[in-house]
Amino acid sequence: MKLGVFMVLFGGRKLEDALDYVVSKGLKAVEIGTGGYPGNSHCNPKDLLENEAALKEFQQQIESRGLIISALSCHGNPLHPQKELADKDHEDFVNTVKLAQKLGVKVVNTFSGCPGDHEGAKYPNWPVAPWPNDYKEILDWQWENKVIPYWTEQAAFATAHDVKIGLELHGGFSVHTPATLLRLRAAAGKAIGANLDPSHMWWQGIDPVQAIHILGREGAIHHFHAKDTVIDPVNVNKHGLTDMQSYTNMLDRAWQFRSVGYGHDIKVWADMMSALRLVGYDFVVSIEHEDGLMSIEEGFSKAVDNLQQVLIEEPVSEMWWV
Template structure:
């Protein structure tokens, strides 16, 4: 097991700069963000330009990682694979296939994405849509030695009323998407505000053999504020989709998840993948310097829990 970081929060740095900085902070792996070039969301970086990714590009990236003693744990592009606009859905699928091609060229086993949802349709109709459009993507990946993983983020920001818009947010849905051929990119931070025990959910997923990657993000919950706003969060005066009023994401060590137990359960189950910090903490964000400081705090929290392999530099 290696400690890594998802590069999406470091859009102001290029992959070369991240690879040089990460080992100094205690990281051994990168989960590389590969959104389309030009994506302007703060957590949608393009550290791999997968469009037209060549053998020479793969050689360059492998050499860069090797020179800093880093592995790539996954290539990540979390688009809405069930988007309601067929043309947009096709564009998302084309880019996801390019991510799969790049991962295959790099010898990376996993591509992390979302299931998504057509928010104009009931969930039952989305199941039918998924069963039609997603298995070909799974087969495309498998033919190239890659496994597609769906992260369990609810993506409530994609829904106009803040309801889940990524049909991968609960263990029930993990079983369904596993039947479609997807593995799970497990992120415990999304579960407590939904009323799901992250420990029980992790044990279920490990027993089912579907955990391919782990993202480490924490959560801070204000239960008194929840009593005012309800589980779906603030309605009047909401400043943004993430302004829910009673919970917020934090870096590991600044929230309330039991990382000692989570990591121990992973070891107990024989999990051999990586754990990548995902930084969406508003306290340790806003500027590049604060984001890097937040990643240092997260590394300090988890580094002592993850045993370095004998050949780790």
């Protein structure tokens, strides 16, 4: 495995400066934001696709430092019921897939998106209960008319460009659990897989180690994020896991994102690294830092230090004792 970072963390720095900093920390991979919610401060796919010289310079900046690109990431909502918003995120996705092929990058990360509840809707609707029956009817309509048709087409497009799609399992979107990921994969094809982020599993009450086993046995993990979550034992009883308070209200929230090791101990992270190796994932562990209690540099540095203790980097050796 290789340790990497989601570079949107350093969107305020010039690319070359950010890359030098990452290399100084001993990392070997970068995940680059190309649109959607992460933005494209380091990489605008449309510009690079239209300028071969700029594309080569971009690629050289990364390769000359001994880094690889683990994924291009354009997390958005291409199923948004407002067409202009959906079209923009869809365009970002299409251009990102095309750029990934040119760069030899095998994974494009994004969200599944979430549709509205009917053709005339203005906002997404994320059903979280099967009753009253309206919610189940909305969910069925979304999957049959929006989610499966869209992603079946995009999976074929990605496959034609030799790219896999890593959908981040995230609350608020149609694909948010191992089960919903596998449902879409069964319908749309094996180009669909997970960008598995354990932080989003914990707040939904899912054990990330078991999520790794469930998805990994199906070959459905395309990329992996490293971010932690802590659940407040008092506040969760007040607000529940679907706490709708702002992330900035950290003292009263039921849960919050933390840097690696500050929500769960290193043994838990070691178990995840072992589970990834066990199910055949031997690619990049990409740090994502959204810890409101730490600066960018400190939160990132502590995540690096903690993961370097448990990352399994060398190839599996022969079982000499067998």
